[in-house]
Every structure is written in structure tokens, then in C-alpha cells.
Amino acid sequence: MYPVPTSLSPSRVEAFTSCPMAFRFASIEKLPEPPSPHATKGSLVHRVLELLFMQPPARRTIEAATPAFEQAVAEYLVEPEFVLLGLTEALQQAFFDDAWSLVQAYFAMEDPQSVRDIGLELRLEAQVGSLALRGIIDRLELDAEGRLVVTDYKTGRAPGLQYEQSRLAGVHFYSFLCEEVLGQRPAAIRLMYLRTGETITATPSAQSVKFITTRTAAVWKAVEKACLTEDFRPRQGALCNSCAFQAWCPAFGGDPTLAAVEAPARFRPLAAA
Numbered sequence: 001m002y003p004v005p006t007s008l009s010p011s012r013v014e015a016f017t018s019c020p021m022a023f024r025f026a027s028i029e030k031l032p033e034p035p036s037p038h039a040t041k042g043s044l045v046h047r048v049l050e051l052l053f054m055q056p057p058a059r060r061t062i063e064a065a066t067p068a069f070e071q072a073v074a075e076y077l078v079e080p081e082f083v084l085l086g087l088t089e090a091l092q093q094a095f096f097d098d099a100w101s102l103v104q105a106y107f108a109m110e111d112p113q114s115v116r117d118i119g120l121e122l123r124l125e126a127q128v129g130s131l132a133l134r135g136i137i138d139r140l141e142l143d144a145e146g147r148l149v150v151t152d153y154k155t156g157r158a159p160g161l162q163y164e165q166s167r168l169a170g171v172h173f174y175s176f177l178c179e180e181v182l183g184q185r186p187a188a189i190r191l192m193y194l195r196t197g198e199t200i201t202a203t204p205s206a207q208s209v210k211f212i213t214t215r216t217a218a219v220w221k222a223v224e225k226a227c228l229t230e231d232f233r234p235r236q237g238a239l240c241n242s243c244a245f246q247a248w249c250p251a252f253g254g255d256p257t258l259a260a261v262e263a264p265a266r267f268r269p270l271a272a273a
């Protein structure tokens, strides 16, 4: 029997529904994973935008973004998450060029001087029964009428229509957290896809919040059951191509019981380097 988690975040809910077996490796056994260039680039761009928004509105210009970008790059050059990618000089250059192009793309999507932000990288937590629901909001702001708006930056591509609803499930989770912690349901939740310049806006309602709490409770019950029965099934899909645990996945002929010893031996020397 595995210990049942006491907290859930939107990404963990999505991880369990995408593949319970990968969830077991990452979130229950907490096995190390190699860093991914995509995720590292995303967090670098988030850091640049956070530094930009720490400036007073009048100073949030593309010129001010340059020192913010340089500061973020200096921070990441010594971050294990970046160092362990082992990029050559040429690949590092391409990595930073692409990150900068995402920052520039942001400026084409909105004018940060007009944003009335009231919180950056905001950690919210609400208790639902014995379960703590947690999330980090990239940016919380007020609209022209003084209502809350949640903005989430995305550095990947916008999802196709068939995946849009599942992506929005994550943002409605934030809406639930705002309502619980701040006592006000946001008027809008915006996903800004910097790579494609698209913004998807969702309007939370009592129904969407109820859907999230019901869905999260159902996922948590399924997690609890899987922990008690030690039955985490592999679910093959697009994620398999980038799954760090494929070598121990039964769907690929692997033995999951070996992962606890072999994954740290394979990945932790990297993490400790």
C-alpha cells in the first residue's frame, strides 16, 4: 500500500488522468526525472515576466524587459534545471534566442503598462475535507470594473479544440481557489499562448466551479483507491514519447518495481552534479 497524498494541484490531477502509472512514479514514489528543455524554457520566460511586472507600470516596456531577461538568464545559467540540460554553446544560444522571442511575442499580445496586477506567482491553498488543493497563479489582476482576472502564461502551443476543455479544467481549478481563499470568483481566466499569440478566455460560473470540485474529488478518490490497492495502470498516449519512466513501464515491457532503485541511479547523479 502506498501513502495517500494529502494535497492535489491542477497539474497532478491532469497527470493522474493522463497516466496513473506515470503519476505513481513521479508523485507517489517521487522518483527523480531528467529536466526538460521545454519546461525549463517555460519557467525562464515566466521569471522574465515576473521581473517585468515587479516594475511600476510606466516602466514595463520592451526596453525594461531586456535587463529583466538578462537577470533571468544569469539566474538560470547556475540553476540545476538548466545546467543539467547539458546544452552545447550553440544550443544554449538557440534556447535563449527562443526564450527571448517568446518575451517579445508577449508584448505583441498586450500592453503590460495597462495591467492592474495585484499578485504575481501567487500560491493559493484551500482545504476540501482532508484534502488540500494547491495552485500557483502566474498573475492576478483587476479588470476595468475592479473584478478579479487570473492570467496564466503558456509557452507551448494552444491546444486543439478537442483538448481546450481539458486545459480549461485546470484554470477553473484556479477560479475555485480564488473563490475559497479570496472570497471572490474571478470574472475571467485567461490563458496566454505566447508561441502562437492566442489568448483563450474562460468565464467561471458556479457550475464550472462545481464541476471542478466534483471532478477533483473523483480523481482524489481514484488516487486513494490506486494507493490502497497499489493498482496504477499505464495509459498509453502522446505523453509516452517524452516519459522518463518508459524503461520501467509495463506497457513497454518494463518492470515498475525496479524503478525505485534504477531511476535514482540513472537520474540522481545528474541532479546532484
Ligand code: SF4
Pocket: 019, 021, 022, 234, 235, 236, 237, 239, 240, 241, 243, 244, 245, 246, 249, 250, 251, 252
Ligand atoms: S510510458 Fe506511457 S504508459 Fe508508460 S508510464 Fe509513461 S506515459 Fe504512462
